[in-house]
Amino acid sequence: MIGFIRLFVMLFVALTVIYVSLSFYSRAVRKSKLKKKWHAGKQLVDRDTFVQRGLERYDGSIRRKLILGVYIVPVGVIAVIIYLTNFT
Structure with missing residues (x-):
């Protein structure tokens, strides 16, 4: 049990x-x-404001949340392997 933890x-x-x-x-x-x-588009606002607004939108995006798959996928794979080796 200690090894598992x-x-x-x-x-x-x-x-x-x-x-x-x-x-x-x-x-x-x-x-x-x-x-x-x-740089490629119209500069209606200064660059820092444009980048800050874009990053605020990025923080709420699904792409940002998909990075949480780093936790979900390996733990899920380990759980499936443990299940298959013990119960099949």
């Missing part, structure tokens, strides 16, 4: 590092795309 604690720490890294990377890519979009 240790496995999930280590898995949670590793997945948290991956989640944070992926979140920062995704936000940086979105910021870069917004800056390019501002």
Whole structure:
């Protein structure tokens, strides 16, 4: 039982590092795309305001929520493997 708990604690720490890294990377890519979009389009507002508004919309988007799959998929796969090895 202790080994099982240790496995999930280590898995949670590793997945948290991956989640944070992926979140920062995704936000940086979105910021870069917004800056390019501002340069290519009409400059009705200053760049910082345009980027800030775009990032606020990004924070509420489904893409941001999909990154939570970093936690769901590995834990689900491990649960299925444990179930299949023990009960089939």
